[in-house]
Amino acid sequence: MKVLIVDDDLISLRKLEWLVKSLGHETITAQNGEEAWQIWKDQGPRMLITDWIMPKVSGPSLCEKIRNSEGRQYTYIIIVTTKRNTHxxxxxxxAGADNFISKPYSKEELSAKITSGQRIVDLESRDMIIFAISKLAESRDVETGNHLERIRYYSKILAQHLHKKQKYDGQVDHSFIDNIFLTSPLHDIGKIGIPDHILLKPDRLDDEEFAIMKTHTIIxxxxxxxxxxxxxxxxxxxMSASIALSHHEKYDGSGYPHGLKGEEIPLPARIVALADVYDALVSKRVYKTSYPHDISKSIILKGNKTHFDPTIVEAFLACEDQFIEVSNLYKDH
Incomplete structure (x- = not known):
């Protein structure tokens, strides 16, 4: 990670620079807030460690300038200070500071503060990468609309219901719920590798075309x-890889690409399978009209124990009002 270090005292600056480098990070240095501000604008470091009292622009003032100017990419800011007054x-x-290091400090304390900040930076980077990849896949299919938003909420709703079931203790936890919400939009990322004449064909695919379409799970x-x-x-x-591979598998083993059956199919894929089919049913496509919830529900029930895991169907029935709410909230226009 690139860390910008700011201190008007050269000895303190070099000490802090050496410590940060010894922790494995790239460093940039500045000797006042004004210089740091220019470096931040030019190079966009993800972390800033700044002294409080400096000429021209103080540490808190630098924080404020950054917070007023940063876009989607967040900068984690640590202030080094002797101040301990609550005010x-x-x-x-x-002003926008995230954390503090009190002078004098140890290498261990500095390492802990940087690690804490890096977790936040990494989480934000992860979310942005997944969103960007999802949108790349979505951009190739003009029919998707708000499909990705609906899928992630349907999947989260189902996972939250399963979290209450003793059967899934230790498997469906808060991390599982967060991850399926985050990664379910990647279920069709492999469609990036499908030729346009097949992906965008308005008519029914022939057997050869459908065979090619099915490879999006492998891709x-x-x-x-x-x-x-x-x-x-x-x-x-x-998790996203298992969903991409197996969300077209069916509970009775008649799905693709590997004909997995029952609980051989990863749980996240079984969840997304129902969410994906429900959304396809209630949404308008060039080849079909949208079905109302009750008809879509009856089709889901018809696929119970054949297409869908009965436990997931049970969760769907328990949460159908939430499905309707999501469908209306993210309706395509």
Whole structure:
């Protein structure tokens, strides 16, 4: 991570620079707030460690300038200070500071503060990457509209209901719910690799075209799992890969690409499978009109134990009012 360090005292600046580098981060330095402001505008570092009292622009003033100017990319700001007065600390927080290091400080304390900030930066980067990739896939299909928003909320609703079931203790927790909300929009990412004449064909696909279309599950899985394998902590990418691969599998084993059956199908994929079909039913497409909720519900029930996991169908029935609310809230215009 690139860290901008600001201190008007050269000895303090070099000490802090050495410590941050020893923790494995790239550093940029500035000796006053005005210089730091220009560097931040030019290079956009994701973390800033600044002294409080400096000539020209103080630490809190620098915080305020950054907060008033930053866009979607967040900068995590740590202020180094001897101040301990509650009023002063509140002033800095209001100006936009995220954390403090009190002088004198140890390497261990500095490391803990930086690690805390990096978690926030990494989470934001993760969300932005997933959103960007999802929108890239969506841009190739003019019919999707708010499909991705609806899918993520349907999936979250189902996961929240399963969280209450003893059967899923230890499997569906708050992290699972957050991850399925975050990654379910990636379920059709593999469609990026499908030719336009098939993906955008308004008529029914023939057998050869459908065989090509089905490969989007493999393409999506290979793309996401390759990325996940580079980061052993990227559980959300592993989940997204399993969803991309298996959301067209069916509970009775008649789905694709591998004909998985029952609980051989990963739970996130079983959840997204129902969410995806429901949304296709209630949404208008070039090849079909939208069905009202009751008809869509009856089709879901017809697929119970064949297309869909009966536990997921049970969750859907328990939450159908929430499904209707999401469908209306994110209706395509």
């Amino acid at each position: 002063d600390l509140i002033e800095a927080i209001n 999506g899985h290979e793309t996401l799992i390759a990325t996940a394998n580079k980061d052993l902590k990227a559980d959300y990418l592993k």
